[in-house]
């Protein structure tokens with residue numbers, strides 16, 4: 455008789471369900487550490503071991519940046535009417551319904567008024583969970599209105615970009631949003647109201663090609679994918695192998711495309727600092743506030759007349 459005998463059991467799936475609820479633990483894709491989801495959320499979805507930045511949804515983003523986690527939302531009821539009746543693998547209308555069910559939002563962006571370290575701001579947070587954060591007519595209109603509110607109220611604009619680009623299901627109408635938003639931002643710039651963009655993973659396509667790259671100060675999160683076309687398309691076009699780390703925040707900083715890379719846990723104080731640097735001040739206590747500079751046209755020195763010009767000018 456053998457000392458040890460292996461009891462053979464049929465290979466079937468366990469009948470008892472796992473007592474560990476789904477989504478309680480998350481594995482970090484960078485350092486492979488197993489993280490307790492609650493701890494991760496408390497750390498703003500940044501891995502405590504290697505500082506990998508997980509994607510943050512729009513609501514969590516606003517909560518992390520705005521004072522007391524409160525804001526006043528604008529244009530929440532705007533909804534796409536599927537202008538082209540577009541169908542690919544499934545109807546666009548169905549994708550919209552799924553996006554709404556998954557995120558609780560009507561489209562891929564939240565626009566709101568809130569405060570960052572007592573500085574009143576118009577803030578825009580994009581939601582990747584809604585059709586990849588893509589920019590259709592509703593996203594374009596809401597961001598344009600946010601920029602216009604910013605200009606009218608002279609409140610700085612902060613946009614948290616997180617998008618796969620223009621929404622192909624709305625065809626050229628989605629591309630038109632790029633110029634519409636850019637024009638609103640040009641008016642904001644002329645009114646000398648600060649605009650800060652935060653580029654998170656991913657910021658690509660028509661979003662990069664318009665408002666994401668038009669800010670007074672561009673802040674990127676570490677390791678974020680930021681670019682226009684994907685690397686495969688570029689390689690095929692230029693017939694060259696792309697360098698390592700291409701289209702990541704660190705590469706873009708090195709090449710002067712972004713101003714700084716800021717850890718998400720430092721983001722709020724850094725945004726406040728850049729806004730104060732550009733002249734923003736809390737609305738209360740009027741005696742010791744420094745108002746934003748007046749419109750550029752008003753402060754521009756008058757054109758020299760012919761007599762005042764030095765000889766070198768002519």
Ligand SMILES: [Zn+2]
Pocket residue numbers: 482483484485486487501502503504505506
């Ligand atoms: Zn990690």
